[in-house]
Amino acid sequence: MSMSPRAQGPHQPSACQLEAAADGDLTLTTPDGHQHRQVAVIRGFPLSATDGPVAVVGRDGRELLWIASLATAPADLRRLLIDQLAADEFLPRIEAIETITRNEPSTWQVRTDRGRHRFELAASDAVIWHADGGVTITDRDGICYVIPAVHQLDRRSRRLLERHG
Numbered sequence: 001m002s003m004s005p006r007a008q009g010p011h012q013p014s015a016c017q018l019e020a021a022a023d024g025d026l027t028l029t030t031p032d033g034h035q036h037r038q039v040a041v042i043r044g045f046p047l048s049a050t051d052g053p054v055a056v057v058g059r060d061g062r063e064l065l066w067i068a069s070l071a072t073a074p075a076d077l078r079r080l081l082i083d084q085l086a087a088d089e090f091l092p093r094i095e096a097i098e099t100i101t102r103n104e105p106s107t108w109q110v111r112t113d114r115g116r117h118r119f120e121l122a123a124s125d126a127v128i129w130h131a132d133g134g135v136t137i138t139d140r141d142g143i144c145y146v147i148p149a150v151h152q153l154d155r156r157s158r159r160l161l162e163r164h165g
Contacts, residue, residue, distance in 0.1 A: 016065055018056065018080055026084065028056050028064055036064055041084040054081055092117065094137070094147045097157040100164065105140065112145065119143070127164045135161065 017029040018039075028036045036058050044053035044066075052069035067073050070081060092112035099109040105120045119139035121127070126138045135147040150158060 016056075016077075018077055020080060020084070026056075030064070039064060041081055043085065054085070092143070092145050094145050094153075094157075096154055097160045100160050106164070108137070108139075110145065117145075119145075127161075 015031045019027050019029070021027065025037065026039045026041065028039045030036070038059050039056050042055050042057060044055055052067060052071065054067045054070060054073075055063050056065040056067075058064050067077075067081070070078050073081060092114050094110045094112050096111040097108065098111060098116075099107075101107045104124070105122075107118065107120050109118050110116070119141070122138045122140045122142070128136045128138075130136065133149050133151060135150055137145045137147070139145070147153065147161070150161065153161065
């Protein structure tokens with residue numbers, strides 16, 4: 001019976017090799033030479049710790065490699081992990097706010113980098129303003145939308161947003 005690499009003990013990220021194929025599929029090669037094809041890279045704590053930890057999981061969802069911090073990963077591995085995370089993450093970026101209803105819960109019609117969306121706010125405190133000038137908005141289904149820089153929105157969008165801040 002073969003054991004997963006995690007069951008045998010954690011591998012050091014520097015002892016593993018992660019490669020991206022031309023079609024985007026990732027392959028993880030562990031120190032024992034075993035190749036795990038079509039692995040996925042996921043954040044351990046996607047909202048609270050965006051710089052790590054990161055897990056590499058197999059097609060069956062089992063953890064194959066745990067990286068405690070992106071900052072401590074070897075440079076070439078770190079670049080590949082960051083690129084993969086950026087390509088796979090679903091955090092729609094709001095580019096414009098078209099309408100917001102005044103009723104509770106409010107319904108938002110927005111234009112994002114992934115198209116137009118309509119959603120209801122999760123609660124009255126679902127709009128979180130960040131010190132860096134960004135905003136995170138959570139809808140009632142738990143999907144987070146991000147506005148990285150409010151000052152880059154058009155004037156109408158900023159006015160609508162400010163009513164909820």
